[in-house]
Amino acid sequence: MSKVLGIIGGGQLGMMLTEAAQDMKDEISKIIVLDPTKNCPASKVGAEQIIADFKDENAIKKLSELSDIITYEIESGNSDVLKKLEENTEINPSPDTLRIIQDKLLQKQFLKKNNIAIAEFAKIESKEELNQIIDKMGLPLLLKTRRDAYDGRGNYRINLKSEIDDALDLFSGKALMVEKFVEFEKEVSVIAARNTKGEIMTYPVVENIHENNILRMTIAPGRVSENVRKQAEQIAEKTMKVLHGAGVFGIEMFVTQDDEVLINEIAPRVHNSGHHTLQSCNTSQFEQHLRAILGMNLGNSSIKHPTIMYNILGPGTFQGEYHVLYKKSENIHLKMYGKLESKPQRKIGHMNIVDKENLGMDELLNQIEDLKKNLVIEPKQT
Numbered sequence: 152m153s154k155v156l157g158i159i160g161g162g163q164l165g166m167m168l169t170e171a172a173q174d175m176k177d178e179i180s181k182i183i184v185l186d187p188t189k190n191c192p193a194s195k196v197g198a199e200q201i202i203a204d205f206k207d208e209n210a211i212k213k214l215s216e217l218s219d220i221i222t223y224e225i226e227s228g229n230s231d232v233l234k235k236l237e238e239n240t241e242i243n244p245s246p247d248t249l250r251i252i253q254d255k256l257l258q259k260q261f262l263k264k265n266n267i268a269i270a271e272f273a274k275i276e277s278k279e280e281l282n283q284i285i286d287k288m289g290l291p292l293l294l295k296t297r298r299d300a301y302d303g304r305g306n307y308r309i310n311l312k313s314e315i316d317d318a319l320d321l322f323s324g325k326a327l328m329v330e331k332f333v334e335f336e337k338e339v340s341v342i343a344a345r346n347t348k349g350e351i352m353t354y355p356v357v358e359n360i361h362e363n364n365i366l367r368m369t370i371a372p373g374r375v376s377e378n379v380r381k382q383a384e385q386i387a388e389k390t391m392k393v394l395h396g397a398g399v400f401g402i403e404m405f406v407t408q409d410d411e412v413l414i415n416e417i418a419p420r421v422h423n424s425g426h427h428t429l430q431s432c433n434t435s436q437f438e439q440h441l442r443a444i445l446g447m448n449l450g451n452s453s454i455k456h457p458t459i460m461y462n463i464l465g466p467g468t469f470q471g472e473y474h475v476l477y478k479k480s481e482n483i484h485l486k487m488y489g490k491l492e493s494k495p496q497r498k499i500g501h502m503n504i505v506d507k508e509n510l511g512m513d514e515l516l517n518q519i520e521d522l523k524k525n526l527v528i529e530p531k532q533t
């Protein structure tokens with residue numbers, strides 16, 4: 152019997168989950184999202200919407216009453232409320248998994264306990280503790296807020312002891328941790344899926360290029376050695392085995408100068424670095440997530456066509472939709488998220504540049520450079 156799917160979060164990830172769900176009519180009859188933004192991206196492609204804060208207990212309860220199965224596209228959901236609702240409504244990934252992942256310290260402690268490689272870290276509760284840790288670990292290190300941080304906004308790099316006060320002031324009142332600064336060679340990620348029956352599937356490792364802490368571009372598959380590829384995919388598989396959650400997870404990693412792979416962090420949801428799968432793979436990460444939480448067999452995750460994903464970021468503050476002018480080509484797939492408000496650096500769309508003719512990654516990178524030169528992002532005329 153087909154189910155009503157509830158999604159906490161109706162941004163671009165909720166939108167692409169909605170679109171994937173609409174192609175699974177036998178399994179999913181209706182999609183309802185909970186999101187505070189009126190006319191959120193998911194609602195614009197046909198999801199029903201409950202307009203409320205992601206953590207609003209009554210709204211989450213209402214969503215659970217209306218849904219047969221709940222999932223989420225943000226990690227800042229209210230895991231305590233979800234835990235209470237778990238008896239009556241299926242929730243995947245489970246609230247227990249969410250609770251561990253949404254707190255960076257619990258996440259790192261969990262990974263360490265399971266012998267998964269990560270950077271050295273510590274809990275910090277006072278300036279004295281921070282001073283002691285700096286003496287022990289050395290500098291530079293990153294002071295991180297444990298919860299609700301994204302796009303690097305909860306991180307402060309401490310290079311000198313004289314910066315301690317500024318760093319602590321910035322995050323005053325927040326639960327904190329510190330982490331040794333990793334002089335990484337590359338940032339990579341693996342999108343991994345585990346279905347409710349315990350079947351695990353990983354997508355090939357991809358390479359992520361960030362600018363100002365925001366993902367700019369994903370190169371799929373990543374340009375890494377065979378050794379790094381194997382390490383990354385094995386780490387992802389092991390993480391999925393110990394985490395027990397069902398669904399798609401984005402596992403971000405560092406590759407060190409010695410070709411060692413460390414986990415940076417796990418997202419308990421579909422991930423920006425998996426958007427390439429919409430064109431590069433037979434099964435997109437969005438379809439895979441739905442297959443995983445519905446207990447279906449997982450789809451093929453191999454890359455058919457190498458692809459580069461390029462994020463379109465909002466150029467400024469603007470009430471209204473943007474649209475993009477670019478040199479059109481058959482192998483370029485533009486996806487705009489229909490956001491009705493833009494802020495500088497906000498993700499408003501992405502492009503997948505697909506190598507169907509086996510031209511090679513260097514040629515794709517040239518095409519991206521060309522595309523960037525001619526890309527115009529301007530307010531959409533209504």
Ligand code: AMP
Pocket residue numbers: 270293295300301302303304305306330331332333334335338361364403415416
């Ligand atoms: P996060 O929000 O913690 O994933 O961090 C955002 C970005 O900060 C990452 O993509 C890295 O570029 C950088 N970063 C985070 N943790 C570390 C670390 N321990 N060492 C070096 N860079 C880091």
